[in-house]
Amino acid sequence: MPDLKKTRNFCIIAHIDHGKTTLSDRLLEATNTVEMRNMKEQLLDSMDLERERGITIKCHPVTLLYKAPDGEIWTLNLIDTPGHVDFSYEVSRSLAACEGALLLVDAAQGIEAQTVANCHLAMKQDMVIVPIINKIDLPGADIDHARSQLEEVLAIPGDEAVLASAKNGIGISDIFEAILARMPSPRWYDFPQARALVFDCVFDAFKGVICFVRIFSGSIRRGQQIVLMSDGTRTEVKEVGVFSPKMRPIDSLDPGSVGYIVTGIKEVADIRLGDTITLADAPAKEMLPGYQEVRPMVFAGLYPIDTSDYEKLKVSMAKLRLNDSAFVYQPESSVALGFGFRCGFLGLLHMEIVVERIRREYDLDIISTYPSVVYLVTKSDGEVVEVQNPVHLPDPSEIEQVEEPMIRATLHLPNEYIGDILALVMEKRGMVENTETIDAQRVMLTALLPLNEIVVDFNDRLKSITRGYGSMDYDFAEYQVSKLVKLDILVNGEQVDAFSSVVHTDKAAAKGRMLCAKLKEILPRQLFKVAIQAAVGSNVVARETIGALRKDVTAKCYGGDISRKRKLLEKQKEGKKRMKQIGKVAIPQEAFIDILKSTN
Amino acid sequence: MHVPFCARACDFCNFYQERPDRTGIQDYLAAMEREFALYPPARPFETVFWGGGTPGLLKAEDLRRLGRIIQNADTRHLREWTVEMAPGSVREDKLESLREMGVTRVSMGVQSFDDGLLERLGRPHTRRQVDQAIDLIRKLEFPNWNLDLMFALPGQTLTQWEADIRAAMEREPPHLSTYCLTFEEDTTLWVRLQKGQVHKRSEVEEAAFYERAWDLLASGGYGQYEVSNFARPGYSCIHNLNTWRMHEWLGYGPSASSQLGQRRWTNAHDLEAWATGVATARPARVDEVALTPNLLAQDCVVFGLRMNEGIDLCHLQKRYPDADWPALDTLLAQLVEEALIEVTEARWTLTRSGRLLADAIGSAVIGAMDADALAPAS
Numbered sequence: 001m002p003d004l005k006k007t008r009n010f011c012i013i014a015h016i017d018h019g020k021t022t023l024s025d026r027l028l029e030a031t032n033t034v035e036m037r038n039m040k041e042q043l044l045d046s047m048d049l050e051r052e053r054g055i056t057i058k059c060h061p062v063t064l065l066y067k068a069p070d071g072e073i074w075t076l077n078l079i080d081t082p083g084h085v086d087f088s089y090e091v092s093r094s095l096a097a098c099e100g101a102l103l104l105v106d107a108a109q110g111i112e113a114q115t116v117a118n119c120h121l122a123m124k125q126d127m128v129i130v131p132i133i134n135k136i137d138l139p140g141a142d143i144d145h146a147r148s149q150l151e152e153v154l155a156i157p158g159d160e161a162v163l164a165s166a167k168n169g170i171g172i173s174d175i176f177e178a179i180l181a182r183m184p185s186p187r188w189y190d191f192p193q194a195r196a197l198v199f200d201c202v203f204d205a206f207k208g209v210i211c212f213v214r215i216f217s218g219s220i221r222r223g224q225q226i227v228l229m230s231d232g233t234r235t236e237v238k239e240v241g242v243f244s245p246k247m248r249p250i251d252s253l254d255p256g257s258v259g260y261i262v263t264g265i266k267e268v269a270d271i272r273l274g275d276t277i278t279l280a281d282a283p284a285k286e287m288l289p290g291y292q293e294v295r296p297m298v299f300a301g302l303y304p305i306d307t308s309d310y311e312k313l314k315v316s317m318a319k320l321r322l323n324d325s326a327f328v329y330q331p332e333s334s335v336a337l338g339f340g341f342r343c344g345f346l347g348l349l350h351m352e353i354v355v356e357r358i359r360r361e362y363d364l365d366i367i368s369t370y371p372s373v374v375y376l377v378t379k380s381d382g383e384v385v386e387v388q389n390p391v392h393l394p395d396p397s398e399i400e401q402v403e404e405p406m407i408r409a410t411l412h413l414p415n416e417y418i419g420d421i422l423a424l425v426m427e428k429r430g431m432v433e434n435t436e437t438i439d440a441q442r443v444m445l446t447a448l449l450p451l452n453e454i455v456v457d458f459n460d461r462l463k464s465i466t467r468g469y470g471s472m473d474y475d476f477a478e479y480q481v482s483k484l485v486k487l488d489i490l491v492n493g494e495q496v497d498a499f500s501s502v503v504h505t506d507k508a509a510a511k512g513r514m515l516c517a518k519l520k521e522i523l524p525r526q527l528f529k530v531a532i533q534a535a536v537g538s539n540v541v542a543r544e545t546i547g548a549l550r551k552d553v554t555a556k557c558y559g560g561d562i563s564r565k566r567k568l569l570e571k572q573k574e575g576k577k578r579m580k581q582i583g584k585v586a587i588p589q590e591a592f593i594d595i596l597k598s599t600n
Numbered sequence: 601m602h603v604p605f606c607a608r609a610c611d612f613c614n615f616y617q618e619r620p621d622r623t624g625i626q627d628y629l630a631a632m633e634r635e636f637a638l639y640p641p642a643r644p645f646e647t648v649f650w651g652g653g654t655p656g657l658l659k660a661e662d663l664r665r666l667g668r669i670i671q672n673a674d675t676r677h678l679r680e681w682t683v684e685m686a687p688g689s690v691r692e693d694k695l696e697s698l699r700e701m702g703v704t705r706v707s708m709g710v711q712s713f714d715d716g717l718l719e720r721l722g723r724p725h726t727r728r729q730v731d732q733a734i735d736l737i738r739k740l741e742f743p744n745w746n747l748d749l750m751f752a753l754p755g756q757t758l759t760q761w762e763a764d765i766r767a768a769m770e771r772e773p774p775h776l777s778t779y780c781l782t783f784e785e786d787t788t789l790w791v792r793l794q795k796g797q798v799h800k801r802s803e804v805e806e807a808a809f810y811e812r813a814w815d816l817l818a819s820g821g822y823g824q825y826e827v828s829n830f831a832r833p834g835y836s837c838i839h840n841l842n843t844w845r846m847h848e849w850l851g852y853g854p855s856a857s858s859q860l861g862q863r864r865w866t867n868a869h870d871l872e873a874w875a876t877g878v879a880t881a882r883p884a885r886v887d888e889v890a891l892t893p894n895l896l897a898q899d900c901v902v903f904g905l906r907m908n909e910g911i912d913l914c915h916l917q918k919r920y921p922d923a924d925w926p927a928l929d930t931l932l933a934q935l936v937e938e939a940l941i942e943v944t945e946a947r948w949t950l951t952r953s954g955r956l957l958a959d960a961i962g963s964a965v966i967g968a969m970d971a972d973a974l975a976p977a978s
Binding site for chain 2: 527528548549550551552553554555556557558559560562563565566567568569570572573576584
C-alpha cells in the first residue's frame with residue numbers, strides 16, 4: 001500500500017493551446033517516466049485527430065514517481081482532461097478523481113472562457129488549485145496582467161502563481177514543489193467500504209472493456225467480484241494495473257491510487273462515466289458524488305453518399321461506439337438520402353469528431369443532415385414526446401407546446417467587440433444575464449441561449465467577429481417553452497425530408513428564403529419550371545422558381561455523330577441514376593451535399 | 601465516303617483530317633478502291649455522300665478516280681450524290697468532273713459572309729471566293745446545293761447573324777444548314793476557350809440565335825426539316841434523312857461510320873491504321889456496338905424527334921415490337937403537358953421550345969426506356 005502522505009492526484013486545466021499537453025510532457029520527462037528517446041512530441045494526445053486539432057478528447061492518466069530534493073519518492077498521478085465544452089461532464093469526472101489541479105494560464109493571452117469554466121468545475125469539488133502562468137518567456141507575456149486577472153476573475157491570489165515556461169522547461173521544479181506542498185493527500189480513504197470512481201474507459205480487442213479508475217477506499221484485486229453501483233451490474237476483475245505510462249499489471253489497486261481495471265464487460269456502452277465501483281461481498285451503499293447520466297444533446301442523420309456503403313457505415317459506427325459511449329445511433333431512412341443512421345452526440349464538436357473519424361479511419365464518404373437538438377413536445381392530448389428529428393415533429397394542430405434546451409454560455413472577449421457579440425447573442429435568440437469586466441481590455445458575458453441556435457455556427461461567428469480572441473464555454477441550463485415550428489422545403493410541391501428543420505417562428509421566413517435561394521443556385525435546371533417553396537405547415541413563407549432549361553441541343557448530328565451522341569446521352573443517363581427523384585424533379589446528390597454543407 | 605484531307609485545320613473543327621501530299625492521296629485512293637471491293641454494299645444504294653476533311657481539295661483526276669468506285673457499283677437506285685467543298689478549293693474543272701460522274705448536290709462550308717468573323721474562325725476563304733464558287737456551282741447547274749452557316753460565334757451579334765442569313769438567302773441556295781458553334785475538344789477554339797480568350801455564349805443567347813434563324817428562314821421560304829437544316833420544298837438531303845430515320849448506311853475511308861444489320865461501327869480515325877486494316881483485310885474499327893431492338897427504338901425516337909416530321913409512334917412500335925414502349929408513356933405525357941411535344945394524328949413532334957431542348961429530351965427518353973433493363977440488377 002502506497003504511502004498516502006506521499007501520494008498526490010492532480011490534473012491540469014487550461015484553455016485550448018495554453019500549453020497543457022506540453023506541460024504534461026515536461027512532467028513526464030522530469031520524472032523519467034518516459035525515456036527521452038521514447039518521447040514523442042506531445043505524448044499524451046495519441047489520436048491523430050486530437051493532435052491535429054490541438055485538443056484532447058480522451059483522458060490518459062499516468063503515474064509519475066517523483067524524487068523530491070530530500071530524496072523521498074512521491075507517487076504523483078496525473079490525469080489529463082479533455083479540452084472542449086462538449087466534454088465538460090467528462091472533465092468534471094476527471095477532476096473528481098483528483099484533489100488538486102494545476103490551472104494553466106497563458107501569460108500573453110490571459111484567462112479565457114474555458115479557463116474559467118474548468119476552474120469553476122474544480123472549485124465546486126473543493127479542489128486545491130495551483131495557478132501557473134505559462135509561456136512567461138514569450139515576447140508578449142504580461143505576468144502582472146495575468147496575476148491581476150487571476151485575482152479579479154477567479155478570486156485566486158495572484159502571488160500564488162508559479163511562473164513557468166513548459167516549452168523551455170522553466171519553473172518545472174517549482175511546479176513539483178507546489179504540488180507536494182499545496183495539494184492535499186488523497187481524501188476519503190477511510191470510508192468503510194471499497195469505492196472507486198470510473199473516470200474513463202476504453203475498449204481493447206484482447207482484454208475487452210478497461211475502466212480507468214481512481215480508488216478512494218478499499219483495495220481491488222484480480223479475481224474479485226465488483227459491482228457498478230449506478231445499475232448494479234456485477235462483473236469479475238480480470239486484471240488491475242497502473243499507467244507508467246503504458247498499462248502495467250500490478251497485484252492490487254489501493255486507496256488513493258489511480259489505475260485500471262479490466263472487467264468482464266463486453267461493451268464500453270455498458271459503462272457509465274462517473275460510476276462508482278464497489279466490491280460485491282462488502283458493497284458500499286453510497287456512490288461517490290457527482291454521478292450523472294450523460295445524454296446526447298445534438299442529433300443528426302448520417303448517410304453514406306454511395307448507398308452501397310450502408311453496411312460498411314454500420315460496422316464503422318459499431319466500432320466507434322466501442323470507445324465512445326456518448327455516441328449513440330439508430331437506423332433511419334430518408335426519402336432524399338436513402339438509408340442511414342440517426343446519431344446522437346454530446347455537442348457539435350463531438351459530432352465533427354465522429355464524422356471525421358468515420359471519413360478517415362473507415363474511408364467512408366458520408367453526408368450529415370442538419371444537426372438538431374432534442375425538443376420536448378407536449379401534444380394536445382397531454383402526451384409529452386421527445387423529438388430528435390425535425391421530420392417527426394407532430395402536425396402543428398396537435399401541438400400544445402414545444403420546449404427547447406437552453407444552455408448557459410460564458411463568453412470571454414476583448415471589449416471592442418462587445419457590441420457585435422451582443423448583436424450576435426440577440427440574433428441567436430439569447431439573453432445576456434451578466435456582464436463582467438475582467439480587466440481594461442476584456443469582458444465576460446454570461447448568456448442564456450437556445451442550444452439549437454449555437455449548434456450551427458455560433459462558435460465560428462464568435463471567433464470571426466473577435467478575430468480569434470473570443471472564447472466560449474457552455475453548460476446545459478434548462479428546457480424552455482419556445483415558439484418553434486417545423487420548416488419544410490418543397491420542390492414542385494413534394495417535401496424534401498432531408499431539408500426539414502425546426503426553427504423559431506420569427507426566423508422561419510428568413511431561413512426559408514435563404515434555403516430557397518441556395519437551392520435555386522444549386523439545382524440544375526430541368527425541362528420544366530421548378531417551384532421551390534419553404535413552408536411552415538401549409539403556410540408558404542418563401543418561394544423561388546427555377547426557370548426551365550432554355551437550350552440543350554447539339555447542332556450537328558450526322559452518321560458519324562450518332563455514336564458520339566449516343567455515348568454522351570448514355571453518360572447523362574448514368575448521371576441521372578445517381579440523382580434522387582423528388583416527384584418529377586431529379587436532384588443530384590451533390591445538390592444535397594452542397595445545401596447541407598453551405599447552410600450547416 | 602470520308603476524304604480525310606484538309607489544307608489547314610479550322611479553329612472549330614474536330615473532324616478527322618490529314619495534311620494532303622501526293623503519295624498519301626494516291627495510297628488513300630487505292631485503299632478506298634480496295635475497301636469498297638472488300639465490303640461492297642449488299643444491295644443498291646440510294647445516296648452517296650462525300651464528306652471529310654475536304655473532298656473538294658482533291659484534284660479533278662483524283663475526284664474522277666474516287667467517282668469511278670461509285671460509277672462501277674450498282675447505281676440503279678442512286679437518287680442523290682453529295683460532295684462537300686470548301687469555297688477556296690472550288691474550281692471549274694473539278695465541278696465539271698463531278699457533274700459528269702453524276703454528282704447531284706454540292707455542299708459548301710461558307711460559315712459566314714463576314715470576312716472579319718471568317719478570319720476569327722480560321723477559315724481560309726473570303727466572301728469574294730464564296731461568291732465565285734456559287735457562280736460556278738450555278739453555272740454547272742447542280743440540281744441541289746447547300747451552304748453551311750455558323751452562328752453564336754465569338755464576337756458575333758444577332759444583327760450580324762441576321763445579315764449572314766439574309767446574305768445566304770439572297771444567293772438562293774436550294775438548301776441551307778445553320779450550325780450553332782460548339783466548342784469541341786482538340787480544336788484551336790477549345791484551347792482558346794480554356795485560356796479564357798473566347799467565351800461561350802449563354803444558353804439564352806444561343807437560343808435567341810437559333811430562333812432568329814428559324815424565323816428568318818421560314819419567312820424566306822426555307823422549310824426547317826431538322827434542328828440545323830432547311831430547304832426549299834423537295835430539296836431536303838435524302839442522305840441525312842435516311843440516317844435520322846435509323847436506316848442503314850455504309851462508311852468508307854478513315855473515320856467513316858456505318859450502321860448495318862445489327863451493328864454500328866466507325867473506321868479508325870487514323871489514315872495509316874485504316875489503310876493497313878484494308879490492306880490486310882482486317883478492318884481497323886472503333887466503337888463497334890451491337891444494335892438491340894430497344895437501342896434502335898430509342899435512337900429512332902431520339903434522332904427522329906430532331907426532325908420536324910417527328911416520329912410515328914405506331915409505326916415504330918410495329919418496327920420494334922419488343923422495345924419498352926410503355927416506359928415512354930409517362931415521359932411523353934409530361935413533355936406534352938410542358939408543351940415541349942405535340943401530338944398530331946399519329947405523329948409526335950417537338951414544339952419550337954422542345955426542339956431547343958432535343959438533347960435533354962433525348963437523354964430523358966433513353967433514361968426512361970432503359971429504366972426497366974437496369975432495375976433487376978439491384
